Amino acid sequence: MDLEAAKKITEPGKLYAKKLYVFDGDQPIEAVIRNYGKVDFDALIRIQQESFPPPFPSELWWNEEQLTEHITRFPEGVLCVEVAGQVVGSITGLRVEYEEQYAADHSWSSLTDDGYIRTHRPDGDTLYIVDICIMPAYRKFGLGKLMMQSMYEVVVHLGLRRLLGGGRMPGYHKHAAAMSADDYVRAVMAGTLKDPVITFLLRCGRTPVQVVPNYLQDEESLNHALLMEWRNPFRI
Incomplete structure (x- = not known):
């Protein structure tokens, strides 16, 4: 889909559409990051199925009711990426x-309303990430980082305080017998350990x-997560 076609998906004034190139070796391939819609x-459901195959429970894949809530409640906060259309x-x-x-100790389920985002506050000062998902065959292109950077642009555009x-x-599960979750994070920050997700998010800023x-x-994380933010540099 080109940028002109992307403009027809969302309401005027709520559109995000950006063309860029990713590389397969030395070959540049056109990519578009834009708001997603019903079309x-x-x-989007197929991406979840390929990214989280069994034994991941299929009831946790996105469904049409959730996606409808996303594009209805916060259309500015839903982005997809196309590669070669x-x-x-x-x-x-x-x-x-x-x-x-929310108190500091919250769960993904409580904050995101199990992914239905009925907890969305139109006047909220923080953009909270519900999910990021890239098809396995396309992860070599660095699309996760590009999409996260696009969400930073949304934060700036809306004048929000931060992304969280x-x-x-x-x-963590490999080291839990020897260290606490906080010590594990300190080891990752010191560079003595590398974590696939935390290190990726650090590289995203x-x-x-x-x-x-x-x-x-999450068995691998022993149900822990590291809350991480990106501060809008235009707001103190």
Whole structure:
């Protein structure tokens, strides 16, 4: 889909559409990051299915009801990426007034309303990341980082204070017998350990806030997550 076609998906004034190039070796390939809409639902569900195959529970894949809530409640906060005209990834957020709505210890389920984002606050000062997902075959292109950077642009455009979200700690289970979750994060920050998700988010410009226990059901992270933020540099 080209940029002109992308403009027809969202309401005027709420559009995000950006063309760029990713590289397969030395070959540049056109990519488009834009708001997703109803026309993309089948592709978005397929991306979840390919990214989280069994034994991941199928009931946790996006469904049409959730996606409808996303594009209705916060259309500015839903982005997808196309490579060579195929939708291959998405990132979804909602707005919250974090300091007012939630204590430091919260869960993904409570904050995102199990992914339905009915907790969205149109006046919230924080964009909270619900999900980021890239098809496995396209992860070599660095699309996750590009999509996260696009969400930073949304934060700036809307004048929000920050982007926030919980990052899984999938490497933690290998070290849990010898260290606490906080010590594991300190080791990652010191460079003595590398975590697939936390290190990726650091490379995206996110900074640690605190470890959150019982954030989500995740055996590899032992249900922990690291809350990480990106501060809008135009707001103090």
